[in-house]
Amino acid sequence: MKNNKTKIETKSLELLNAVISQQEHQEDLYIQMAKQEIGENIPNLNNQINDELDSLNRGIENINVALKTTEEMKDELKARNKDIKGNLPSNTEIDYVESISNHFAKGINLYKILLIMIIGSFLGVIIEMMFCFVKYGYIESRTCTVIGPFNIVYGLGATFLSVFLYKYRNRGNGLSFVGGFIVGSVVEYLCSYFQELMFGSTSWDYSAMPFNLNGRICLMYSVFWGILGVLWIKDIYPLMSKWILKIPNKIGKIFTIAMTVFLIFDYCLSGVVVFRWMNRQQGNVSENKIEETIDEIYPDEKMEKIYPNLVFKK
Numbered sequence: 001m002k003n004n005k006t007k008i009e010t011k012s013l014e015l016l017n018a019v020i021s022q023q024e025h026q027e028d029l030y031i032q033m034a035k036q037e038i039g040e041n042i043p044n045l046n047n048q049i050n051d052e053l054d055s056l057n058r059g060i061e062n063i064n065v066a067l068k069t070t071e072e073m074k075d076e077l078k079a080r081n082k083d084i085k086g087n088l089p090s091n092t093e094i095d096y097v098e099s100i101s102n103h104f105a106k107g108i109n110l111y112k113i114l115l116i117m118i119i120g121s122f123l124g125v126i127i128e129m130m131f132c133f134v135k136y137g138y139i140e141s142r143t144c145t146v147i148g149p150f151n152i153v154y155g156l157g158a159t160f161l162s163v164f165l166y167k168y169r170n171r172g173n174g175l176s177f178v179g180g181f182i183v184g185s186v187v188e189y190l191c192s193y194f195q196e197l198m199f200g201s202t203s204w205d206y207s208a209m210p211f212n213l214n215g216r217i218c219l220m221y222s223v224f225w226g227i228l229g230v231l232w233i234k235d236i237y238p239l240m241s242k243w244i245l246k247i248p249n250k251i252g253k254i255f256t257i258a259m260t261v262f263l264i265f266d267y268c269l270s271g272v273v274v275f276r277w278m279n280r281q282q283g284n285v286s287e288n289k290i291e292e293t294i295d296e297i298y299p300d301e302k303m304e305k306i307y308p309n310l311v312f313k314k
Contacts, residue, residue: 008070015063026052075172083170083234091169091234094241104249104256108166111256115244116162117155118259124154141306144203145266146273146298153191155263157225158232160187165233173230180229185222192216199274201312274310277303281312 029052036042083090098106105111126149128142144151160183168175193216196202207215247255276294286292 022056072171076170079172080170086235088235089238089242091238094238094245095170097245098241101245102249103245104252105244105247108163111253112241112244113159113163114256114260116240117159118256118263119240120158121150121152121155121263122148124158125149125151128154140308143306145263145270146306147266147269150263150266152267153188156191157184157187157228161229161232162237165229169233169237173234176230176233177226178229180232181222181226184225184228185217188221188225189213189216196313198271199278199312201274201278201310203307203309203311205311273298273303274307278312 029049032042032045033049036045080090080092084092105115125142128151129139129149132138132140132142141149142151143149144153161180164183165176165179168179192202192204202215205215206212206218206221209218209220211219244252273294276291277298277300280295280300286295
């Protein structure tokens, strides 16, 4: 079988020969250093040594950059080769199709990010409800909105995983795992922190779990986030991107903008309703028509069904 050498392999052999030649040159330099030490005058030897050291340092820097880049190229080639052999579309395929198209949501632009937020907010709720049914045998709401099954935690998780892991979509799984571990943990912690800060409530508490941080995140679920990072950027993201590419530009732009406006309204309304629910828990009666309407449409019984795991801290 013919062994086709890459340019890097050919140049690396030249580099190896250059290193051997440099070693021979330095052997001569060592002799001059020894002669100077026993009293012989060697003109400009110190300058020559300093020049050699500076040159070697620059050479090391160049070699380190070349080595790092070559390792990245090797990792990407292996990852792409593995990804294209799977049953799902690969990022390599999506990248190529997007590069030759004029699609409104190509790459990781604003439209794509908004669509990911929308889809992630919806699919996250559906998947967790299914998981709850399989594990416990009943359907329980996992939404954070009062209109429709949407949860901003999943939406933000999907969005930040996509944005921060996009650069590594064609690299090995290790980078995606570490990225998912960090991004998911930060998103989960901040969502829990701001929920408690704004509403004095929590929707999850990992205080009983080992290696937790303020009960907001724990090692086990951070590992799950890492695994999700790999599955997301390697499988779910390219599959979702392939679906998105089928959406016509005009319809897609209108849909994305309309759904974004709707979700902003839904999240704001949900915040107001939950805030009013919190006040009711504290014994505060309605003081105006708006609060009376909220109390009528969203009584405690309904709110407990929408947010079964929400607990107000005293």
